[in-house]
Amino acid sequence: MIPTLEVKPLPYTSLPGLSENQLKQHHDVLYGGYVKKVNEIQGKLKDVDLSEANATFSMVRELKLEETFAVDAVKLHEGYFANLGGNGQASGPVLDMINEDYGSYHRWEQDFRAAGMGSRGWVVLAYDLDWNVVHNFSLDAHNFGDIFNAIPLFILDVYEHAYFIDYGTNRKDYISAFMQNANWDYVNGIVEKYGLVNRRKMMKKAA
Numbered sequence: 001m002i003p004t005l006e007v008k009p010l011p012y013t014s015l016p017g018l019s020e021n022q023l024k025q026h027h028d029v030l031y032g033g034y035v036k037k038v039n040e041i042q043g044k045l046k047d048v049d050l051s052e053a054n055a056t057f058s059m060v061r062e063l064k065l066e067e068t069f070a071v072d073a074v075k076l077h078e079g080y081f082a083n084l085g086g087n088g089q090a091s092g093p094v095l096d097m098i099n100e101d102y103g104s105y106h107r108w109e110q111d112f113r114a115a116g117m118g119s120r121g122w123v124v125l126a127y128d129l130d131w132n133v134v135h136n137f138s139l140d141a142h143n144f145g146d147i148f149n150a151i152p153l154f155i156l157d158v159y160e161h162a163y164f165i166d167y168g169t170n171r172k173d174y175i176s177a178f179m180q181n182a183n184w185d186y187v188n189g190i191v192e193k194y195g196l197v198n199r200r201k202m203m204k205k206a207a
């Protein structure tokens with residue numbers, strides 16, 4: 001069962017190029033709202049009449065469908081806020097993986113930024129556990145475009161709510177501000193947490 005969730009606090013108040021108001025509304029209202037909805041859905045699923053399940057309309061269908069929207073929204077937002085607050089300088093094992101799989105950091109960054117301009121929801125640099133590569137994935141909504149067996153490493157929110165207060169329609173400059181605040185130490189922490197460097201070595205040897 002999914003545990004009862006709590007809002008994770010924002011580890012900073014403002015960032016260069018991202019105002020306190022922008023971050024606070026995004027964190028407290030949007031992300032906080034998704035946390036509440038996950039808990040609400042879990043509560044309703046306990047009492048829903050399973051015998052009425054129907055793929056055109058039924059409460060169980062609606063709850064299970066919106067559960068994916070709300071859960072993905074929580075996970076993606078927690079990664080997004082956590083991978084900000086750094087100096088923007090990529091380093092460590094994640095940089096090695098990017099260089100190996102994309103040829104260079106510059107090439108990867110071009111791809112990541114373009115994915116950000118072309119997506120309606122998110123861009124996620126993820127480590128794929130089946131192919132042992134890092135790859136930029138675009139998601140058009142929290143629950144549209146997600147990939148199984150892939151660990152999100154670095155997450156960019158391109159929903160308008162992420163930048164409209166500070167940038168209006170200027171998404172390009174928002175993405176630049178996002179990149180300047182990237183917290184690659186946090187990203188390398190995920191690589192370490194899941195043992196991805198050793199996994200990659202072992203899987204490449206075995207291939």
Ligand SMILES: [Fe+2]
Nearest residue numbers: 030157159162
């Ligand atoms: Fe968001």
